[in-house]
Amino acid sequence: MRQFTSIPALRQHLSTLDPAQTVALVPTMGALHEGHLALVEQAREENDVVICSIFVNPVQFNNPADLALYPRTLDADQALLEPAGCDVIFAPAADEMYPEPPALMLNFGELETVMEGAMRPGHFNGVGIVVAKLFNIVQPHRAYFGQKDLQQVAVVRRLIRDLSFPIELIRFPTVREPDGLALSSRNRNLTSTERQQAPALYEALTMAHDLLRGAQSVTQAKAAVTALFADRPGFRLEYVEVANADTLQPVTEVLAPGQTAICIAAHLGHVRLIDNLVF
Numbered sequence: 001m002r003q004f005t006s007i008p009a010l011r012q013h014l015s016t017l018d019p020a021q022t023v024a025l026v027p028t029m030g031a032l033h034e035g036h037l038a039l040v041e042q043a044r045e046e047n048d049v050v051i052c053s054i055f056v057n058p059v060q061f062n063n064p065a066d067l068a069l070y071p072r073t074l075d076a077d078q079a080l081l082e083p084a085g086c087d088v089i090f091a092p093a094a095d096e097m098y099p100e101p102p103a104l105m106l107n108f109g110e111l112e113t114v115m116e117g118a119m120r121p122g123h124f125n126g127v128g129i130v131v132a133k134l135f136n137i138v139q140p141h142r143a144y145f146g147q148k149d150l151q152q153v154a155v156v157r158r159l160i161r162d163l164s165f166p167i168e169l170i171r172f173p174t175v176r177e178p179d180g181l182a183l184s185s186r187n188r189n190l191t192s193t194e195r196q197q198a199p200a201l202y203e204a205l206t207m208a209h210d211l212l213r214g215a216q217s218v219t220q221a222k223a224a225v226t227a228l229f230a231d232r233p234g235f236r237l238e239y240v241e242v243a244n245a246d247t248l249q250p251v252t253e254v255l256a257p258g259q260t261a262i263c264i265a266a267h268l269g270h271v272r273l274i275d276n277l278v279f
């Protein structure tokens with residue numbers, strides 16, 4: 001496994017690859033867990049060369065405290081990536097990616113107006129900029145993103161279409177702990193009590209799913225989720241939404257199979273958790 005921190009050095013290495021080889025990119029911010037490794041393993045199965053980027057992208061954090069709290073574990077990440085089948089780590093410093101603050105502004109239209117877009121102004125601009133930069137630097141054939149960040153997947157899909165990147169986007173299913181908690185780098189910031197409470201997100205998602213499948217309305221399902229969190233000390237529900245799984249726009253009834261997403265964001269202590277269920 002090779003590791004690069006400079007863009008020219010990575011480009012030089014990539015220029016030596018056989019053009020017939022397929023290249024996969026798994027973009028991450030590090031603090032890797034089994035969810036990331038599942039992306040890398042999938043990429044390994046489907047491609048000749050697997051590149052994992054590790055970069056805590058300051059431009060996508062609208063909250064400086066959140067950026068400061070974000071775990072950085074490069075040594076542990078390196079040790080996990082080789083056995084998972086990664087060929088190349090790209091771990092640039094912030095000034096390598098941004099010698100000056102980017103002037104570019106990306107606006108993802110209605111995707112910016114709901115859920116993560118509404119709650120975290122500027123977040124998807126930062127995600128779009130860094131992902132576009134990574135796509136330009138690596139020029140992968142396939143890029144792998146986890147479904148846990150469903151709205152991010154929609155943003156990247158839009159970026160690929162709008163900028164004509166010849167890249168296949170792979171949305172990989174959310175990997176969960178046995179108790180249902182979606183794997184996330186933020187989980188390590190939970191106290192042991194909070195960790196025990198955290199599966200409430202998945203409990204709420206499955207409850208809403210069952211209600212919707214049982215012909216309850218979207219309004220009733222959302223009200224039930226709100227009531228569930230009102231009963232759980234430590235939690236502050238930020239939103240629960242039932243949406244089109246591709247456009248993330250709210251819906252008032254269940255769509256065709258695979259098209260409906262239930263999305264939740266909640267604060268538990270100092271940690272903000274998101275999760276979703278697509279059905």
Ligand code: PAF
Pocket residue numbers: 027028029055057060127130131149152
């Ligand atoms: O999902 C993440 O870890 C980040 O948003 C990404 C896609 C690596 C961009 O910084």
